[in-house]
Amino acid sequence: MNTKVDCISCTNSNCIIKQNAMGEEAAPFLEKKLSLKAKKGQPFILEGAPVHGLYFVQQGKVKVGKTGINGKEQIVRLCHDGEIIGHRGFGVGQFYHISAVAIEDVVLCNFSTDTIMEMLKKVPSLCYAMMLFYADELNRSENKVKKIAQMTVREKVIDAILYINRKFGQTKNLLNIQLSRKEIADFAGTTDEQVIRVISSLKKEKILIAEGKKIGIINLEKLKREIAEHNFFLDS
CATH class of the missing domain: 2.60.120.10 (Jelly Rolls)
Structure with missing residues (x-):
């Protein structure tokens, strides 16, 4: 229109x-x-x-x-x-x-x-x-290719969540965008099942929270440290 x-x-x-x-x-x-x-x-x-x-x-x-x-x-x-x-x-x-x-x-x-x-x-x-x-x-493209080749599944999912946070930010501890687990998987280059497992694990570790389909980061520094060696900050 x-x-x-x-x-x-x-x-x-x-x-x-x-x-x-x-x-x-x-x-x-x-x-x-x-x-x-x-x-x-x-x-x-x-x-x-x-x-x-x-x-x-x-x-x-x-x-x-x-x-x-x-x-x-x-x-x-x-x-x-x-x-x-x-x-x-x-x-x-x-x-x-x-x-x-x-x-x-x-x-x-x-x-x-x-x-x-x-x-x-x-x-x-x-x-x-x-x-x-x-x-x-x-x-950015060259850095992403290098990171994806070197990261574990958990690191790929964390990298995707950090990217989403840098891009859209959070309000009341929830990311300002609602993506399905499949969309997060399609962005991270993994599967829905693996994303669900990683998010579940990060919730148990009190790094993430979830309300319905929305997720939020409650321990940003700990999440950053998980992939610090990959220079996550290069892809903003």
Whole structure:
């Protein structure tokens, strides 16, 4: 569903467009932006679909996935306000290599490939910021590959929970996002059963608590120490 979100009046200070493309040279391109809403559980990028530009999360939470071995989904990123989605297919291919689904009701901004390409040519500050963004993304990807190869199942689940905490934070000792055990497993690169076992163990050790499907961290420092040797803080 279309809804208009004006970049000039937008208060989303985390958005790379808001930070770097508010000058006169960017104004004609901002007018071409589309604003969209997606309901909880609704996909707005399908893996293998033709690329139709970049998405920016104006408000809400999104999971970005990729099909792995035997058709199993792997959640590769969790996104919130201001983050970019669809950038890995931008400029290098005709099809998206990921899928994107709203975890909760979300407002999205979409710039077509042509519009973004022209804006990058005309707005140097945005071009430089995007270059740094891609360099940071590459660094995170390389670190994640190394960590996954070296971690035990317990460490993978702990790493995923710490990532979720850094990304979304907690309110009243519960994480500010509700993910199923399967979604945590798809992000950690393990199985539902293993996630359930690890969470149960961490609850018995009084490191985690759970209320329904939501979990919370009550001993953050102890959880960090479990995977300190893997430099968990590199992937924020």
